[in-house]
Amino acid sequence: MSPENILPFNLPGFTVDQVEQHDQLLTVRAHSIAISAACPACDHRSPRDLPCNGRTLRLVLQVRRFRCRHQSCDRKTFAERLQQLVPVNGQRTYGLTNLLRTLIFELSAEAAARVTHHLQMAVSGDTLLRIIRQTTEQAYTPPRVLGIDDWAFKKGDRYGTILVDLERHKVLDLLPDRDTRTVSTWLKTHPGIEIVSRDRAEAYAEAARVGAPQAIQVADRWHLLKNLGDALANMYMCHQSLLRQIRVITDPLLTVDKSDPDPSLTPKPIEQDHQRPPTASQQARAQRRDYWLGKFQEVHALLDQGLSKYAIARQTGLNIRTVRKYCRLSQLPKKPGPVKHRPRQVDYYRTYLRQRLQAENPSSRQLWRELQTQGFTGGHTMLYHCVAQLRQELNLLPPQRKQAVAVAPTSKPLTPRKLVAWVLSRPDTLSKDKQLLVEQACQLHPDIQQTTQLARDFAAMLRVRQTDHLDQWLQDAKIVPSLASLATGLQHDYAAVHAAFSLPWSNGQVEGQVNRLKCIKRQMYGRAKFDLLRLRVLHPT
Numbered sequence: 001m002s003p004e005n006i007l008p009f010n011l012p013g014f015t016v017d018q019v020e021q022h023d024q025l026l027t028v029r030a031h032s033i034a035i036s037a038a039c040p041a042c043d044h045r046s047p048r049d050l051p052c053n054g055r056t057l058r059l060v061l062q063v064r065r066f067r068c069r070h071q072s073c074d075r076k077t078f079a080e081r082l083q084q085l086v087p088v089n090g091q092r093t094y095g096l097t098n099l100l101r102t103l104i105f106e107l108s109a110e111a112a113a114r115v116t117h118h119l120q121m122a123v124s125g126d127t128l129l130r131i132i133r134q135t136t137e138q139a140y141t142p143p144r145v146l147g148i149d150d151w152a153f154k155k156g157d158r159y160g161t162i163l164v165d166l167e168r169h170k171v172l173d174l175l176p177d178r179d180t181r182t183v184s185t186w187l188k189t190h191p192g193i194e195i196v197s198r199d200r201a202e203a204y205a206e207a208a209r210v211g212a213p214q215a216i217q218v219a220d221r222w223h224l225l226k227n228l229g230d231a232l233a234n235m236y237m238c239h240q241s242l243l244r245q246i247r248v249i250t251d252p253l254l255t256v257d258k259s260d261p262d263p264s265l266t267p268k269p270i271e272q273d274h275q276r277p278p279t280a281s282q283q284a285r286a287q288r289r290d291y292w293l294g295k296f297q298e299v300h301a302l303l304d305q306g307l308s309k310y311a312i313a314r315q316t317g318l319n320i321r322t323v324r325k326y327c328r329l330s331q332l333p334k335k336p337g338p339v340k341h342r343p344r345q346v347d348y349y350r351t352y353l354r355q356r357l358q359a360e361n362p363s364s365r366q367l368w369r370e371l372q373t374q375g376f377t378g379g380h381t382m383l384y385h386c387v388a389q390l391r392q393e394l395n396l397l398p399p400q401r402k403q404a405v406a407v408a409p410t411s412k413p414l415t416p417r418k419l420v421a422w423v424l425s426r427p428d429t430l431s432k433d434k435q436l437l438v439e440q441a442c443q444l445h446p447d448i449q450q451t452t453q454l455a456r457d458f459a460a461m462l463r464v465r466q467t468d469h470l471d472q473w474l475q476d477a478k479i480v481p482s483l484a485s486l487a488t489g490l491q492h493d494y495a496a497v498h499a500a501f502s503l504p505w506s507n508g509q510v511e512g513q514v515n516r517l518k519c520i521k522r523q524m525y526g527r528a529k530f531d532l533l534r535l536r537v538l539h540p541t
Contacts, residue, residue: 014061026055030062056120059093096121101135104128105539108523132535140165140172145195146187146215147510148204150178151517153530160530162517162537164510166197171513174534180207187211197505199223200493219496220507221462227486228455229420235451235482236416242444243419246437247411289335296332303327345378346371346386357390363399364388414441423452424459451482467501513537 014030021027063080086093092100100123103112109125109132116122147164151174161175161183175182184207187193197218198204208217236243278286295316302312309327313320326332349371356367364387368380376383391398419441422434430438442449454477461469477487490497500506520536521528528536 017062021055026057027060028057029060056122097131100128101131104132105536111523129532132532135535135539137535137538138540140170141168142190142192143167143172144192145197145505146172146190146193147197147505147507148183148208149199149507149510149514150201151514162510162514164513166195166505166509169509170540171517171537174517174530174537176530178203180204180210183207184211187215195503195505197507197510198496199507200227200489200496205493205496216499216503217496218499218503218505219493221500222506222508222511224462224490224497224500225424225459227489228458229424231483231486232420232423232451232455233416235447236419238482239445239448240416242448243416243441244413245444246414246440248414248418248437249411249433293332296326296329299323299326344382345376346382349374349376350386350390353387354390354394357387357394357396361391361396361399423455426463427456447480447482451480454480454483462501465501465504467498470498470501 016028016030018029019026020029061082063082065077065079067077068075081088084094090097100112100116100121103115106112107115109128112128113123113125143165145166147166149162149164150159151162152159159178161178163172163175163186164170165172173186175186178201180203183204187196187207188211190212191214193212193215195218196208196212196215197220198208199220200223205217208215295318298316299312299318302315303309307315309320309323312318313323316323318326352371352374353367356362356370364384365380367387368376368383371383414437419438422430422438427435438452442452454473457469458473458477461467461473474487474491477483517533517537521533524532524536
């Protein structure tokens with residue numbers, strides 16, 4: 001058999017001369033069969049490969065040297081270049097490099113390095129980082145709808161910018177800061193942008209006006225509700241003394257009828273079923289017992305009919321020895337349990353436990369405390385199973401547990417943040433109890449009632465993206481002191497706010513990409529410099 005036939009791959013342009021194996025290293029020696037090659041200067045016309053059968057594979061290739069016939073070329077001779085197999089002066093083939101690149105993009109550098117040791121292609125984490133840096137970025141289609149948001153190198157200290165194509169759900173680029181000039185410069189290089197979705201930060205608004213003046217800016221709807229919630233919370237904090245009069249029931253054991261606005265505070269009794277169902281092993285033993293009992297009765301019925309033992313064995317399918325044994329017995333004996341070669345500690349107290357169960361039938365917990373005074377060092381679980389077995393033998397039921405005692409429900413004062421969450425929630429998702437608490441809060445002060453109603457109207461318009469009453473709402477909100485600042489800010493950014501009420505685009509998808517970026521950043525164990533992090537985030541998953 002030729003050396004080529006034992007290899008699971010091909011070497012284009014080479015003839016294999018010899019294959020050597022040393023422990024876990026497989027060495028392939030081959031020579032080139034090309035008759036011509038392109039000059040690397042004027043273009044006139046031993047690396048590692050993927051592992052083989054669980055062994056590291058090293059290629060020893062013999063290439064040819066050619067003479068350049070181009071008169072103006074300074075290089076007279078040159079060695080053959082292996083364009084399809086390995087790069088110039090490379091130590092790994094293209095196939096091995098591509099596999100390592102896939103591992104490093106899916107894992108961190110150190111984790112991928114540990115995996116390569118198990119796959120017989122061991123490399124270091126630093127080598128994998130160099131492979132990432134040598135990766136060329138893939139070209140992308142110019143975006144039409146762009147999402148912009150910031151992300152944190154270090155929260156509260158340093159931030160960058162992420163740019164997402166909202167139509168294709170793809171990260172386009174990462175910027176090292178969130179400066180207006182940096183973002184606007186990037187936008188100027190992409191003149192085809194028609195819509196820009198952003199948060200309400202002034203830096204991104206100004207960058208969009210300078211870098212993409214033709215684009216429609218859309219304020220993120222989540223940030224609009226967040227700004228409204230902050231204004232509500234500040235107003236509710238001023239009336240916190242009034243909100244403390246409302247108590248929220250927080251007893252989880254209390255059974256409340258949600259349809260009754262004034263439920264009874266008496267908890268429902270807990271029904272206890274003391275009949276313990278059989279376990280799976282007990283059911284299996286009972287089924288086997290029924291099967292053999294049926295066979296036993298069938299043997300005696302045929303024996304009464306006058307059939308011989310051999311005829312009974314043929315008809316029932318039982319062994320002749322089993323038939324003879326059944327014929328001698330008047331009833332089917334119980335199958336003996338497994339032989340216990342080593343008694344457990346609780347077995348020495350079985351007589352005492354049996355007497356106590358027959359006398360008072362106490363709980364297993366009480367029996368465990370009694371045995372501890374007698375020197376028992378085992379756990380309660382061991383004793384529990386032993387007591388359960390003894391109760392089954394004595395046909396006793398466990399002692400009746402105490403019924404739940406009616407305890408007065410606990411309550412907490414209504415907090416501003418909890419009230420904000422209920423006010424801005426969808427009305428159909430709130431229970432009747434929470435709706436009742438919101439109505440009680442509105443009755444405490446006229447400012448609370450007026451601000452709460454305006455907040456509910458704003459949230460309802462934003463959910464259905466209705467712009468008919470937006471102008472009227474802004475005029476009404478300017479009259480209310482707690483919402484005047486918010487209304488002024490929305491009026492200043494009116495075009496983006498109006499687009500948020502009318503267009504379907506928002507920054508929710510961008511927030512998901514930021515979460516993915518955080519996961520990749522933490523996965524790299526603090527080695528996520530900006531260039532590495534950018535390449536990993538831009539790499540398609």
